[in-house]
Amino acid sequence: MWEVQQLIASSWGAGGANGHLTVVDPADDTPVSRAPVATGAEIAAAVKAARQAAPQWAAAPVAQRAEALRRAADAVETAADELATAQTAEMGRPIGAARGGVEAGVSTLRQYAELGTVHRGRALSGEPDAIDLMAVQPRGVVAVITPWNDPVAVSCGLLGAALVTGNVVVHKPSERTPACGFLLARLLDEHLPPGVLSLLTGDGEVGAGLAAQDVDLVAHVGSTTTGRKIAAACVPTSAKALLENGGSDPLIVDADVDPVWAAEQAALGAFANAGQLCVAVERIYVHRAVASRFLTALVERADAMRPGPGRDPLTELGPLVDRRQRDHVDGQVRAATADGATALTGGVVPPGPGAFYPATVLTNCVDAMAVMREETFGPVAPVMVVESFDEALSRAATSPYGLAGTVLTGSMANAQRAWRELPVGTVKVNAVFGGAPGGAAHPRRGSGHGFGYGPELLDEMTVTKVVHINAPGGPDRSW
Incomplete structure (x- = not known):
């Protein structure tokens, strides 16, 4: 067990x-990690220490910061x-x-090490004897609050972008994957100056306490409910809130596509990571x-998925992160079937230990059902049959929500x-x-706001200052 x-x-x-939290393996309910719950005094102390370390790290040459990130990436690799074993043990x-x-x-850390050295402001055209420029500077203290469903990749993105741009970071990983956060922070800390990175652990109250501190930016990936609380907490301190929150991503299957291929895409989107992805397919x-x-092929694919513990290399469908999440998923499925939906496969909590839930296909779904309106975050594919692409x-x-969406079509007009x-x-x-590396998007509505990845994340982590330099007054206007 990780301490x-x-x-x-x-x-x-x-x-x-303030006590400890124990995480159990969602496959067999055995304890796998134990983490302290940060006190208010510890939260304040971490932010104070970060504030004290900020000027020196901000003044370090960007090449030095990038090299530290490269060494950290090597250590993570x-x-x-x-790290993979911890992720499987904690969230399945x-x-x-x-x-x-x-x-x-690892790739993201290396990407930001390279991008950081070419991140720049720009010169402006002004008076001939003046210098005008827009310079970028680090924001200062960045609070990073990360999720459990992809704890290493997401953390590396936010931490890498914040650190290479000269910010100091206080990181609070999810209480469901504290060992992942601990192992990652330990690796990064070995290659950073003292005080540049801090790690706090605990539940949502710790995250709320951190967001309310005197920090300059709070970067959060997680649920919409938590994201809105963080945004509210940032108002009194004027900290910037950078949020990627929940989603209910649609998949449209047009009339002119191969239905078997479309079902394979739908299964991949709905069942990968047991449906616990920010951009999972949530409604079809x-x-x-x-x-x-399409439905016949989707049911066949769901039934063919091999469930089991994540540590088994043959497992295709691991457990949900915990029984609380399973109860949430099962509650939405039960509510849908009570309101007229039909479970073509799955939809029943299996006996035995752990937090397993079967790949589930629902049909006869309508807009008002929670499975079509809210974020399910489980291996559920709710399907609505429509009469046209317009519908x-x-x-x-x-x-x-407004995070992402997928369209399967043979029509370029419909794609456009x-x-x-x-x-x-x-x-x-x-x-x-899929998609080209380097893409970055603004989520909409309840899914958050701001660039959460890509080169543009460096812009979110910095502030821009306009500078006008003129020669001193006097007859010769000389320096």
């Missing part, structure tokens, strides 16, 4: 006066097996996908012309309409996942 420690004022081991992700998450985190609108064959597009656009009209940050055509 998690906090990092406060360059000292590992602080914590415990060397420790990839332990199949080990192969967990390793993929660590690899993505399929044209009646292909609906029957699908209209229904997909009606949502309190979809990316223009869907009120989401990311639109994918004919692929539920």
Whole structure:
């Protein structure tokens, strides 16, 4: 079992006066990690120490900061097996996908090490004998509050961008994956000056306490409810809130696509990581012309998925992160079937230990159901049959969220309409996942705001200052 420690004022081991949280393996309910719950005094001390360390790190040459990030990336790569094992043990992700998450985190650290050295302001055209420029500077103290569903990759992105731009960071990982946060912070801290990185652990109250501190930016990836609380907490301090929150991403299946291929895409989007992805497929609108064959193929794919503990390399569908999340998912499914939906497969909590839930396909769904309106975050594919692409597009656009959406179509006209009209940050055509590296989007509505990744994340982590330099007055106007 991992005994998690906090990092406060360059000292590992602080914590415990406020009690501890124990995380159990969602596959078999055995304890896997134990983390202290930070006290209010510890939260304040971490932010104070970060504030004291900020000027020196901000003044360090960007090449020095980038080199520290490269060394940290190498260390994370060397420790990839332990990080992946911790991720699987704490939240159940199949080990192969967990390793993929660590690899993505390593790549992201290296990406920001490179991007940081070329991140710049710009010169302005003004008076001939003056110098005018827009200079970028670090914001100062950045609070990073990260989720449990992809804990290494997401943390590496936010931490890497904040650190390479000269900010100091106080990191609070999810209480569901504290060992992942601890192991990652320990690796990064070895390559950073004292005080540049702090680590606090605990539940939502710790995150709320951190967001309310005198910090300059709070970067959060997680639920919409938590994101809105963080945004409210930032108002009194004027801290910037950078939020990527929940989603209820639609998938549209047009009449002119291969329904078996479309079902494979839908299964990938709905069931990967047991549906616990920010951009998981959460609701499906399929044209009646292909609906029957699509549903048959989707059910076959769901039934073929091999469930099991994430540590088994043959597992395709691991458990949900915990029983609380399983209860949430099962509650939405039960509510849907009570209101007329039909479970073509799945939809029943299996017996035995852990937090397993089967790949579930629902049909006869309507807009008012929670599975079509809210974020489910589980291996559930709710399907609505529609009469036209126009109807699908209209229904997909009606949502309190705006994170991403996918359209499967053979029509370029419909593809063009979809990316223009869907009120989401990311639109994918004919692929539920993928895209060129470096892309960055603004989520909409309840899904948050601000660039959370890509080169533009460096802009979020910095402030821009306009500078006008003129020669001194006098007859010769000389320096």
